[in-house]
Amino acid sequence: MTMGRRATGTLRARRLAHLFAATAACAVALALTGCAGSGEGVRVEGPSAIPETHARADAETDAETDAETGAGAGTGGGGGTEAVDVRPSPSPSAAEAFDGARVNIAEGQTVGVGMPISVTFDRPVPEAERADVERRLKVTTDPGTEGSWSWVKDRDLADGQRVDFRPRAYWKPGTKVTVQVGEGLTRHFGVGRSLIATVDVRRHTMTVEKDGSTERVPVTAGAPGMETWNGTMVVSDKQPKVFMDSRTVGYGDSYADWYSYAVHLTASGTYLHENPKANTYAGRRNVTHGCVGLAADGTAKRFYDQVVPGDVVKVTGSAETVAVGNGYGDWNLSWERWKDGSALN
Known part of the structure; x- marks a missing residue:
C-alpha cells in the first residue's frame, strides 16, 4: 500500500549536502542532559547506535539509487503493482523546502516497531505550503500499512520544521519500507522484531x-x-x-x-x-x-x-x-x- 505522494515533474534534483552526522545522534545528546531535563550537561562515549549513513542526504546519489531500483515509480506495498503519481511540479517555494531536508532513519537501518519516519527542514514551512510539501512525501510498505503524515511541533525546532509519518498501529515486524522526500532523497529500511x-x-x-x-x-x-x-x-x-x-x-x-x-x-x-x-x-x-x-x-x-x-x-x-x-x-x-x-x- 502506498501512502503520501511524490511529483514526477521535471524539477532538477538538488544536491542535499547537509550533515546529519554519525555524530548527529551524539550532537543531539550534547544538547541534552541527564534525567528529564534540558541543558548542556550530557556527553557521550563511544559510537552512536545510529549508523554513519544517517549522516548525509545526497540527492544525486539517491536519485541514482532510484534509477537502479525503480523506486521512483512508486511500487505498491505487498502486491508489487506500480502506482505512478502524475502531478504538476511543486510551487517554487514548496520545492525549496526540500533543500536540506533530513530523514531520521538511515539507509538500510533496522528499527523497532514504534519508530516514526521524521522529516525535518532547514526552514519552517508556512501553513499555506504544507499541503504541497506533503504531496511530495511518499511511503511505500510491504506488507501494506495504514498510516498518515502529521506536522509536529518539535521541542527544539520552529513550528513547520518537522513532519512525521506513523502507522495507525505499531509497524508489523518484518515490514519493508521506502520513503521518498521530494525529488531526490530516498531511504529504505526494515522493521525488526517487536x-x-x-x-x-x-x-x-x-x-x-x-x-x-x-x-x-x-x-x-x-x-x-x-x-x-x-x-x-x-x-x-x-x-x-x-x-x-x-x-x-x-x-x-x-x-x-x-x-x-x-x-x-x-x-x-x-x-x-x-x-x-x-x-x-x-x-x-x-x-x-x-x-x-x-x-x-x-x-x-x-x-x-x-x-x-x-x-x-x-x-x-x-x-x-x-x-x-x-x-x-x-x-x-x-x-x-x-x-x-x-x-x-
Whole structure:
C-alpha cells in the first residue's frame, strides 16, 4: 500500500549536502542532559547506535539509487503493482523546502516497531505550503500499512520544521519500507522484531515483551517532584556511556558522572540507564531525577544489548505525559488527532 505522494515533474534534483552526522545522534545528546531535563550537561562515549549513513542526504546519489531500483515509480506495498503519481511540479517555494531536508532513519537501518519516519527542514514551512510539501512525501510498505503524515511541533525546532509519518498501529515486524522526500532523497529500511517495555512507576517494575516472551525487571524511576514522564516514548539511540551533570537542570551538585548503558528516550534528556542507586532501590522506591534506573548487576546491560532505535518504552502511573515533539512522542495522540495534524486531512 502506498501512502503520501511524490511529483514526477521535471524539477532538477538538488544536491542535499547537509550533515546529519554519525555524530548527529551524539550532537543531539550534547544538547541534552541527564534525567528529564534540558541543558548542556550530557556527553557521550563511544559510537552512536545510529549508523554513519544517517549522516548525509545526497540527492544525486539517491536519485541514482532510484534509477537502479525503480523506486521512483512508486511500487505498491505487498502486491508489487506500480502506482505512478502524475502531478504538476511543486510551487517554487514548496520545492525549496526540500533543500536540506533530513530523514531520521538511515539507509538500510533496522528499527523497532514504534519508530516514526521524521522529516525535518532547514526552514519552517508556512501553513499555506504544507499541503504541497506533503504531496511530495511518499511511503511505500510491504506488507501494506495504514498510516498518515502529521506536522509536529518539535521541542527544539520552529513550528513547520518537522513532519512525521506513523502507522495507525505499531509497524508489523518484518515490514519493508521506502520513503521518498521530494525529488531526490530516498531511504529504505526494515522493521525488526517487536520490543515493548512498560514501566510501572508505582510498582517499580518494567515489563519487557519481546517476540511473545515476557520478562519483569525491577526499576527505580523519578522521585516525587522529579517524576519520570508518563506516556509512550520511542528509543532514538543508545550509548555505552553518557556523562550527566545535574547543574545544567537546576539540581545543584546532585550528580556529575558517567552513566553506563544509556537508552535515549526524549529530547529533554530522559534516559533508561544503569544507576548504582538501583542496586538498592530498584523494585522498592523511586529515587532518580527523572530517568529510569536499572541495577548494575548485569540487568542494565542485558536490556541495553537487546534494544534498537524504534523500540517502545511506555511509562504508566506517573503524572505529566511527554509532549509529542519531545523526542518521538507521536504515539501519545489518538489516531484521529494524529490525522488532524496532516495538511491534507
